[in-house]
Amino acid sequence: MANEVCFRTLHLDEPWTLESYLSVGGYQSLKKILTEKIPAEDIIEQVKTSALRGRGGAGFPTGLKWSFMPRHSEGQKYIVCNSDEGEPGTCKDRDILRYNPHQLIEGMAIAGYCIGADTGYNYIRGEFWEPYSRFDNALKEAREAGYLGDKLFGSDFNFDAHSHLGGGAYICGEETALLESIEGKKGQPRFKPPFPAGFGLYGKPTTINNTETLASIPVIVEKGAQWFLEHGKPNNGGTKLFSVSGNLKRPGNYEIDMGTPFSELLEMCGGMKDGYKLKAVIPGGSSSPVIPGEQMMDVTMDYDSIQAAGSMLGSGAVIILDDNVCMVNALARLSHFYQEESCGQCTPCREGTGWISHIMHRIEHGYGKQEDIDLLDKVAGDIMGRTICALGEAASMPVKGFLKDYRDEFQYHIDHKKCMVGPGSK
Amino acid sequence: MPQANNELINTASREDIDQWVAKYPADKKQSAVMAALRIVQDQNGCWLTTELMDAVADYLDMDKIHVYEVATFYSMYEHKPLGKHKICVCTNISCMVCGSGEIVAHLEDKLDIKMGETTEDNRFTLKEVECLGACSGAPMMQIGENYYENLDAEKIDTILDGLK
Ligand SMILES: Cc1cc2nc3c(=O)[nH]c(=O)nc-3n(C[C@H](O)[C@H](O)[C@H](O)COP(=O)(O)O)c2cc1C
Ligand code: SF4
Ligand code: FES
Numbered sequence: 001m002a003n004e005v006c007f008r009t010l011h012l013d014e015p016w017t018l019e020s021y022l023s024v025g026g027y028q029s030l031k032k033i034l035t036e037k038i039p040a041e042d043i044i045e046q047v048k049t050s051a052l053r054g055r056g057g058a059g060f061p062t063g064l065k066w067s068f069m070p071r072h073s074e075g076q077k078y079i080v081c082n083s084d085e086g087e088p089g090t091c092k093d094r095d096i097l098r099y100n101p102h103q104l105i106e107g108m109a110i111a112g113y114c115i116g117a118d119t120g121y122n123y124i125r126g127e128f129w130e131p132y133s134r135f136d137n138a139l140k141e142a143r144e145a146g147y148l149g150d151k152l153f154g155s156d157f158n159f160d161a162h163s164h165l166g167g168g169a170y171i172c173g174e175e176t177a178l179l180e181s182i183e184g185k186k187g188q189p190r191f192k193p194p195f196p197a198g199f200g201l202y203g204k205p206t207t208i209n210n211t212e213t214l215a216s217i218p219v220i221v222e223k224g225a226q227w228f229l230e231h232g233k234p235n236n237g238g239t240k241l242f243s244v245s246g247n248l249k250r251p252g253n254y255e256i257d258m259g260t261p262f263s264e265l266l267e268m269c270g271g272m273k274d275g276y277k278l279k280a281v282i283p284g285g286s287s288s289p290v291i292p293g294e295q296m297m298d299v300t301m302d303y304d305s306i307q308a309a310g311s312m313l314g315s316g317a318v319i320i321l322d323d324n325v326c327m328v329n330a331l332a333r334l335s336h337f338y339q340e341e342s343c344g345q346c347t348p349c350r351e352g353t354g355w356i357s358h359i360m361h362r363i364e365h366g367y368g369k370q371e372d373i374d375l376l377d378k379v380a381g382d383i384m385g386r387t388i389c390a391l392g393e394a395a396s397m398p399v400k401g402f403l404k405d406y407r408d409e410f411q412y413h414i415d416h417k418k419c420m421v422g423p424g425s426k
Numbered sequence: 427m428p429q430a431n432n433e434l435i436n437t438a439s440r441e442d443i444d445q446w447v448a449k450y451p452a453d454k455k456q457s458a459v460m461a462a463l464r465i466v467q468d469q470n471g472c473w474l475t476t477e478l479m480d481a482v483a484d485y486l487d488m489d490k491i492h493v494y495e496v497a498t499f500y501s502m503y504e505h506k507p508l509g510k511h512k513i514c515v516c517t518n519i520s521c522m523v524c525g526s527g528e529i530v531a532h533l534e535d536k537l538d539i540k541m542g543e544t545t546e547d548n549r550f551t552l553k554e555v556e557c558l559g560a561c562s563g564a565p566m567m568q569i570g571e572n573y574y575e576n577l578d579a580e581k582i583d584t585i586l587d588g589l590k
Contacts, residue, residue, distance in 0.1 A: 086556070088519045090561065127558050164449070164460075166500070169500050184492075251564070286557075325523055
């Protein structure tokens with residue numbers, strides 16, 4: 001069955017209203033925790049058992065992350081939700097905000113309870129006006145109904161949340177850049193350590209989680225860790241939202257069990273549009289290495305399986321490349337993106353992303369030199385491991401991936417000054 | 427240099443900014459700078475002037491330089507006048523695969539301008555943007571607060587004709 005967790009209101013008429021959310025059991029998990037006084041440690045244990053891993057891209061175990069917080073120490077702490085959703089291919093958090101905002105609020109409140117925070121911020125990318133309005137309205141509804149505020153459900157727990165709108169910068173999805181941005185600064189990632197659990201927003205202990213991660217929490221509490229775990233497989237718990245894009249009959253967001261074969265997901269999307277053949281798949285957002293289509297047909301959609309195939313589940317953005325796509329054009333576009341979005345703090349990333357983009361432009365437009373292919377590989381390799389944040393890696397991995405399986409298309413561009421496939425080949 | 431005059435920010439904008447200021451701790455007014463810049467940009471039509479940025483600095487007790495840094499770091503702040511409707515076209519990977527090239531060509535052709543330019547009558551500006559997080563609706567564009575997805579030439583004509 002699909003749509004059982006983050007999308008559980010999707011079948012309803014106006015899925016985003018408080019009324020809709022209450023009709024599927026909304027805010028009952030928070031109520032149960034607070035009225036039965038379930039210790040935070042127990043909830044954190046449940047989240048660990050559920051094998052929920054961060055849905056923002058890195059896949060870090062959520063329960064473990066929460067356990068790093070000094071929850072018993074005095075003073076302000078924060079829970080921050082990352083709705084910056086900028087990784088090309090990814091469009092799932094937008095639909096959680098649009099169609100099930102209350103579940104995210106409940107998830108933030110439960111997270112706040114677990115880490116000892118009474119305040120949450122949801123960082124929503126600036127272009128997401130409709131999702132922001134839905135979320136903000138939901139905050140209002142929740143406050144009026146007493147699901148946010150002081151002494152929730154008669155307990156000692158106070159919690160309120162606010163939204164913060166971004167201004168158009170992919171790098172603000174990186175968690176420490178995001179904190180800088182909330183503080184009203186340029187979104188430049190911080191050097192780590194210290195980690196946010198010790199020194200986060202305004203210098204206070206902070207946990208940052210992705211929208212989908214937090215929106216999954218109320219259902220884990222309601223149905224139990226085991227239920228969630230069994231929807232996936234060991235170490236890869238739960239259901240997952242996949243944003244599928246490309247020339248498919250029914251592209252869209254699909255919430256399915258972790259471990260579902262890719263071939264089944266493709267079927268849910270109605271298969272390829274008439275006249276298009278599957279060529280390759282970028283399985284986890286633009287930063288994840290591309291996998292040839294045939295190989296992908298044997299992969300299941302979970303962290304471990306996609307990693308074994310040489311890529312990453314990342315944000316769950318499944319970008320379908322068809323037989324009309326020239327891999328040189330595709331990588332040139334992505335390289336341009338990373339150059340544009342590098343914040344410029346680290347020389348290897350700033351210069352390296354510029355260089356990659358420049359070389360790719362050259363090859364794409366027929367000025368490529370034979371040595372360029374090896375040069376690309378080297379420049380990409382030289383960025384990795386030498387930067388403050390993971391954008392450097394994010395820019396390098398696609399280069400390595402495209403060169404590994406599609407080197408012939410790069411060679412063809414250099415030899416014939418045009419594309420090997422697609423409209424550009426004529 | 428004359429002191430920035432925060433009278434430049436009108437009452438409605440100030441009320442709006444104050445609501446954002448209230449979300450953050452009392453001594454962290456600077457957190458509202460992104461919202462404040464967006465609000466005064468909207469008040470001014472579609473772009474920021476130095477005077478407006480200075481007024482924001484004044485209003486939030488910030489150094490001007492820190493306001494300029496923010497205003498130039500994020501792509502949604504504009505520093506020169508644009509057409510009445512800013513058309514942001516995504517050309518990133520999913521949109522590219524689904525034909526954003528043809529969308530761009532159609533828009534450039536129809537409006538008789540290139541990406542980054544404004545029509546002579548100041549009605550439209552075309553802007554190329556990175557992924558806007560609506561990839562399964564590719565190809566897509568944003569005009570004002572609205573997203574338009576699954577575009578084709580015909581749909582674009584209808585959308586543009588419907589704009590005031
Ligand atoms: C360049 C870059 C961009 C990122 N963009 C996002 C994003 O848009 N949304 C997100 O949730 N995480 C993003 N991340 C990952 C965050 O840094 C962080 O790991 C995540 O929000 C943690 O939440 P999770 O553990 O629930 O996944 C990005 C990381 C990098 C390096
Ligand atoms: S790796 Fe790139 S984006 Fe990340 S901090 Fe360094 S320069 Fe900025
Ligand atoms: S690639 Fe165009 S909206 Fe994501």
